[in-house]
Structures are given as C-alpha cells and as structure tokens.
Amino acid sequence: MPVSWIASCVIALAVVGYIIGRMRAVSQAGGDTRRLHSRTNYYGWNVALFTAIPALVLILIWQFVQPPLVLQSALGKVPEAASAEVSNQSLFVSDVLRTANSLDRAISRKVLTADEVTGLTLENKDALAKMTAAQLPLATSVNATVLTAAQDYVATSRMGNTILGIAALVLGLGGFAFAYLRINPAFRARNVVESFVKGMLIASASIAIFTTLGIVLSMLFESGNFFSQYPWQDFFFGTTWSPKFGGGSQLGILPLVWGTLYISFIALAVAVPIGLFAAIYMSEYASPRLRSVAKPLIEILAGIPTIVYGLFALITVGPMLRDYFAQPLGLGNSGSSVMTAGLVMGIMLIPFVSSLSDDIINAVPQSLRDGALGLGSTPSETVRKVVLPAALPGIVGAILLAASRAIGETMIVVMGAGAAAKLDLNPFEAMTTITVKIVSQLTGDTDFAAPETLVAFALGLTLFVVTLGLNIVALYVVRKYREQYE
Incomplete structure (x- = not known):
C-alpha cells in the first residue's frame, strides 16, 4: 500500500472521529450543550487529534528510518564475492536504487506483477521490453548483482509499507477509541486540545534547532573523516x-x-x-x-x-x-x-x-x-x-x-x-x-x-x-x- 494511501486513510478516520466525537458529547449531555465543560468542537478535535497525530508521526518517522534500513538489508544479502568485484560502492548503490525505483513503478503501473518482478532476470527479454515500452528502463550499468539487490529492496520496501499501514491504522483506531471513551460532560476537552496544539507548536519551533544541530553534526562527522585521512595542518595552512x-x-x-x-x-x-x-x-x-x-x-x-x-x-x-x-x-x-x-x-x-x-x-x-x-x-x-x-x-x-x-x-x-x-x-x-x-x-x-x-x-x-x-x-x-x- 502506498504511503499516500495510508496517510489518506488516517486523515479520513480523523474526520470521522471529529464528527462522532461531537455527536457523543451532545449525547452525553442529554442534548443540553450547556452541561458540557467545553464547546462541542473541542470534543470533536480531541478525537481527531488523538486519531491522526500519533499515526502521522509514525508515518513520518518510518519514511526517514525505512529507506536506509532496507538498503542495508538488500546490500547485506549481496554475496561477498560479488561485493568484492564492485570498484565504486557509491555507483553500485546508485544503480541499485535506480533499478529498484523502476521495478517498484512497474508494479504500481501494473506493467509487471510482484511475482514477475521477483523472478525477473536479465535474460527475460519480454519483461524487459514491457518495462522499456512503459519508459521504465533499468539502470544502464545493471548486472545480475544489481538486479538481485534491487529486487530484494523492492520486496522489503513493499512489505515494510504493508506493516506501516497496519501499524498506522491500529494506532489511529487505538487513539480514536481512547479519546472517544473519555468523552463525558465533565471532561476538559478544551484544555486537552490546547495542550495538544501547544505541543505541536513547540515541536514546530524545535525543527529549526534540530535542523541546525543536524547540519553541524553532519559537517563535524564528515570533517572528522576527512581529517583522519588528510593532515589538518596541510589543509588550514596549505597554499596550493x-x-x-x-x-x-x-x-x-x-x-x-x-x-x-x-x-x-x-x-x-x-x-x-x-x-x-x-x-x-x-x-x-x-x-x-x-x-x-x-x-x-x-x-x-x-x-x-x-x-x-x-x-x-x-x-x-x-x-x-x-x-x-x-x-x-x-x-x-x-x-x-x-x-x-x-x-x-x-x-x-x-x-x-x-x-x-x-x-x-x-x-x-x-x-x-x-x-x-x-x-x-x-x-x-x-x-x-x-x-x-x-x-x-x-x-x-x-x-x-x-x-x-x-x-x-x-x-x-x-x-x-x-x-x-x-x-x-x-x-x-x-x-x-x-x-x-x-x-x-x-x-x-x-x-x-x-x-x-x-x-x-x-x-x-x-x-x-x-x-x-x-x-x-x-x-x-x-x-x-x-x-x-x-
């Protein structure tokens, strides 16, 4: 399941939670909204936020964590003999990612089925011709090792997206049920929603801080790798x-x-x-x-x-x-x-x-x-x-x-x-x-x-x-x- 579909399902569930949350608040008050601590909109937003935010945060974290883990898993299954023949590791990784992207798009466009992609070989001219006709060619320097790693990358990524979809929906439904069952006339929905919004504002304000920290740490780490290979005296005081x-x-x-x-x-x-x-x-x-x-x-x-x-x-x-x-x-x-x-x-x-x-x-x-x-x-x-x-x-x-x-x-x-x-x-x-x-x-x-x-x-x-x-x-x-x- 594509990540966009998962996010759309979570947002749709949050919209439903907003409507049902308002209805339950009115029902709990016996139709007299004056008995409620907060306005009915706050009860709806309470359910919607608890439904959407945890699931969307999980999707966001997954998007950052999954690709490097999947790539590491795919490269780890490459035989050592084939890996030793690779002269440029960065070019090899680029070819794997380009090939995996073509294979994944071939499945999404229904040019090939998932089983056909899994069993694809460089000798299968019919399948390769279908991909070329759909403007989904493989990387120019693809070989059997690259193709195998790309196939494993696609299979693991699609399985990870399936797990993500299930986990996000379960988390969204759990937040929905938790917020829905808490609704009663004495529940301080406005306070909860405002605290939620305050937390989101703090998180947004922290993005700039963590981005700056990440930039500095990345430069420090890579600069450390450089100075471990090249003398710092020659770098800072060299004239050539x-x-x-x-x-x-x-x-x-x-x-x-x-x-x-x-x-x-x-x-x-x-x-x-x-x-x-x-x-x-x-x-x-x-x-x-x-x-x-x-x-x-x-x-x-x-x-x-x-x-x-x-x-x-x-x-x-x-x-x-x-x-x-x-x-x-x-x-x-x-x-x-x-x-x-x-x-x-x-x-x-x-x-x-x-x-x-x-x-x-x-x-x-x-x-x-x-x-x-x-x-x-x-x-x-x-x-x-x-x-x-x-x-x-x-x-x-x-x-x-x-x-x-x-x-x-x-x-x-x-x-x-x-x-x-x-x-x-x-x-x-x-x-x-x-x-x-x-x-x-x-x-x-x-x-x-x-x-x-x-x-x-x-x-x-x-x-x-x-x-x-x-x-x-x-x-x-x-x-x-x-x-x-x-």
Missing part, C-alpha cells in the same frame, strides 16, 4: 589547491579563503556605500512620490536570478573591464576576474542593504530628529550625528546579511571569476571561492570515502565558522549601541 582523485592531492584552503574574502570585500565596497546612500536619500530627502517609484525599482534587483547576474558578468562586465582597464594597464587578458565578480555581486547586494537600511532609518523616532533640528542642527548634521547612530544596530544587521549573501554566492563567481584557486593581489586575475569548490568536489560520480570528496564538508564547516564569527561581531555592535538609544 590541487585535488587529484587517486592520490597526490594538495588541499590547502588558503587560496579559497583569500578568493572568498577578496571577492566579498569588493562586493561590499560597492553595495554598502551605494545602498546606504540610497536609503538615506529615500528616507530623509526624497519626496513621497519619488520614493514610491525609486524603492520598488531598486528592489527589482533582488528578484533577478543569480544566473542572470552571472551572464551579465560573463558577457558584459568581464569583457568591458578587460578591454578598458586590464589590458591597457597590463594587468591581465581574461574577462573572468575578481573585479568582475565583485562588481556584479555588489550590484546584486544593493537592494539588500538599501531596503533594510531604509526601513531601519524610518523606524528611528521622529522626536530625535525634531530635537536635533530644534537645537539648530542642519538636516545633514541630524542625519550624521543622530539618525545614523540611532539606526546603526539595524544597519550593521543589513550589512551582515549582505556579507553572508556575498560569502555564499556561487553562480556569479563561477561565471564571473572563474575557477582558479590561487593567492594573488591583482583584482583582474581569475580566482575562486569556497562555495564554488564545494560544488565542484561533490559534482559527478565521486567516491564519498575519498578525501577529495570529504574535503567539501571541511570547507563547509570552515564557511560556517566564518559566518558564525560575523554574527558574533554584529551582535556585539548591536548590543553596545542599542543601550544608548532605548
């Missing part, structure tokens, strides 16, 4: 980035850190002054009519996809900088450079700084402006000495957001700055960033046990630490200046 699958790699992070900081610095040098001056003008000097037109036009920049900015850098900005600056000054002959990516990224970041700073400046109390003007300050002195210091914590937050966006950008760097990892002060030379190399190391058919792949997690952890440091600095600035203006 030259990954080579098969051995002999030099994975020094310093060229990537330099490229990331260099490009981000140029981007912020463009975005922060322009964005901040635009925010000051729109909030303090522009007329309402001009502001209503200018601000939406600036914010349009935030809605442009980064790939479009990358094309703009590749086709327009890069050649222009090369022809008018780099070549005449003898600084380079390439259109891909740090300056190209930094300028285009700075344009992209202008609305982040401008819009947020504008909202923050407008939030400064008008009484501060009136007091400064009343003491004889000019409008420009009021902005410099009163409005900007009062809005500084928020402006720092806007700049931090722009910095985080710049550090994490990938497409503009790929198309505007190239992929060369090197240490150089020339802004018209091609360089790259940490995010670009994370993508390149995880792209294609890679061996996830090799240090050349695991280095992506070490790079991600380094990027996380840098961003965390920026947040700590910004928090310090915000707290220091907020106390003066509250």
Whole structure:
C-alpha cells in the first residue's frame, strides 16, 4: 500500500472521529450543550487529534528510518564475492536504487506483477521490453548483482509499507477509541486540545534547532573523516589547491579563503556605500512620490536570478573591464576576474542593504530628529550625528546579511571569476571561492570515502565558522549601541 494511501486513510478516520466525537458529547449531555465543560468542537478535535497525530508521526518517522534500513538489508544479502568485484560502492548503490525505483513503478503501473518482478532476470527479454515500452528502463550499468539487490529492496520496501499501514491504522483506531471513551460532560476537552496544539507548536519551533544541530553534526562527522585521512595542518595552512582523485592531492584552503574574502570585500565596497546612500536619500530627502517609484525599482534587483547576474558578468562586465582597464594597464587578458565578480555581486547586494537600511532609518523616532533640528542642527548634521547612530544596530544587521549573501554566492563567481584557486593581489586575475569548490568536489560520480570528496564538508564547516564569527561581531555592535538609544 502506498504511503499516500495510508496517510489518506488516517486523515479520513480523523474526520470521522471529529464528527462522532461531537455527536457523543451532545449525547452525553442529554442534548443540553450547556452541561458540557467545553464547546462541542473541542470534543470533536480531541478525537481527531488523538486519531491522526500519533499515526502521522509514525508515518513520518518510518519514511526517514525505512529507506536506509532496507538498503542495508538488500546490500547485506549481496554475496561477498560479488561485493568484492564492485570498484565504486557509491555507483553500485546508485544503480541499485535506480533499478529498484523502476521495478517498484512497474508494479504500481501494473506493467509487471510482484511475482514477475521477483523472478525477473536479465535474460527475460519480454519483461524487459514491457518495462522499456512503459519508459521504465533499468539502470544502464545493471548486472545480475544489481538486479538481485534491487529486487530484494523492492520486496522489503513493499512489505515494510504493508506493516506501516497496519501499524498506522491500529494506532489511529487505538487513539480514536481512547479519546472517544473519555468523552463525558465533565471532561476538559478544551484544555486537552490546547495542550495538544501547544505541543505541536513547540515541536514546530524545535525543527529549526534540530535542523541546525543536524547540519553541524553532519559537517563535524564528515570533517572528522576527512581529517583522519588528510593532515589538518596541510589543509588550514596549505597554499596550493590541487585535488587529484587517486592520490597526490594538495588541499590547502588558503587560496579559497583569500578568493572568498577578496571577492566579498569588493562586493561590499560597492553595495554598502551605494545602498546606504540610497536609503538615506529615500528616507530623509526624497519626496513621497519619488520614493514610491525609486524603492520598488531598486528592489527589482533582488528578484533577478543569480544566473542572470552571472551572464551579465560573463558577457558584459568581464569583457568591458578587460578591454578598458586590464589590458591597457597590463594587468591581465581574461574577462573572468575578481573585479568582475565583485562588481556584479555588489550590484546584486544593493537592494539588500538599501531596503533594510531604509526601513531601519524610518523606524528611528521622529522626536530625535525634531530635537536635533530644534537645537539648530542642519538636516545633514541630524542625519550624521543622530539618525545614523540611532539606526546603526539595524544597519550593521543589513550589512551582515549582505556579507553572508556575498560569502555564499556561487553562480556569479563561477561565471564571473572563474575557477582558479590561487593567492594573488591583482583584482583582474581569475580566482575562486569556497562555495564554488564545494560544488565542484561533490559534482559527478565521486567516491564519498575519498578525501577529495570529504574535503567539501571541511570547507563547509570552515564557511560556517566564518559566518558564525560575523554574527558574533554584529551582535556585539548591536548590543553596545542599542543601550544608548532605548
């Protein structure tokens, strides 16, 4: 039974429980709802929640737990001799999953029966032709070992879904009966429902915390695997980035850190002054009519996809900088450079700084402006000495957001700055960033046990630490200046 059908049955049972719960509450009160502690809707929701929530939680947990267990079981039944012949374990697992997906869909579409899938062999041309005609071909590199593992995966998964359906329905019916039998005029249904909802809200709020914890732990675990194979001294202090699958790699992070900081610095040098001056003008000097037109036009920049900015850098900005600056000054002959990516990224970041700073400046109390003007300050002195210091914590937050966006950008760097990892002060030379190399190391058919792949997690952890440091600095600035203006 598909999981969607199981969930639909549970939800339908909960709807029935809502209706029957209300009817029983009215019946227990002898038709006089004034005798009930809570409104009739709460009695219905009490039954519906006890019916649906435990069963749906079981389905959700099952969806996360079942696939790895089933895969481990299928791979565990592969003969050792056949397993030893597999040169790339990750490719083998991918072929098994692709083949299993095709077989499962063949059963669901009734192209083949479950018995035919179980007895399928590579010599059965008729069954394979049926699957090909239904656009359900097996993996391109399928062999007898892959097919056997995929068949076991499908059989175990379908059996697991059957067990899940029975368990979910039993749990739903148990919750239904438990909640239904508790209904009486004195039962505090409203309190129970509100506690249930409060628990759901707490669980929802905890998702962000556990997601962050999971991301950090996964990076720490995989980074630990990497550093067990590659010296941390060579990683953090190495000046050469030259990954080579098969051995002999030099994975020094310093060229990537330099490229990331260099490009981000140029981007912020463009975005922060322009964005901040635009925010000051729109909030303090522009007329309402001009502001209503200018601000939406600036914010349009935030809605442009980064790939479009990358094309703009590749086709327009890069050649222009090369022809008018780099070549005449003898600084380079390439259109891909740090300056190209930094300028285009700075344009992209202008609305982040401008819009947020504008909202923050407008939030400064008008009484501060009136007091400064009343003491004889000019409008420009009021902005410099009163409005900007009062809005500084928020402006720092806007700049931090722009910095985080710049550090994490990938497409503009790929198309505007190239992929060369090197240490150089020339802004018209091609360089790259940490995010670009994370993508390149995880792209294609890679061996996830090799240090050349695991280095992506070490790079991600380094990027996380840098961003965390920026947040700590910004928090310090915000707290220091907020106390003066509250």
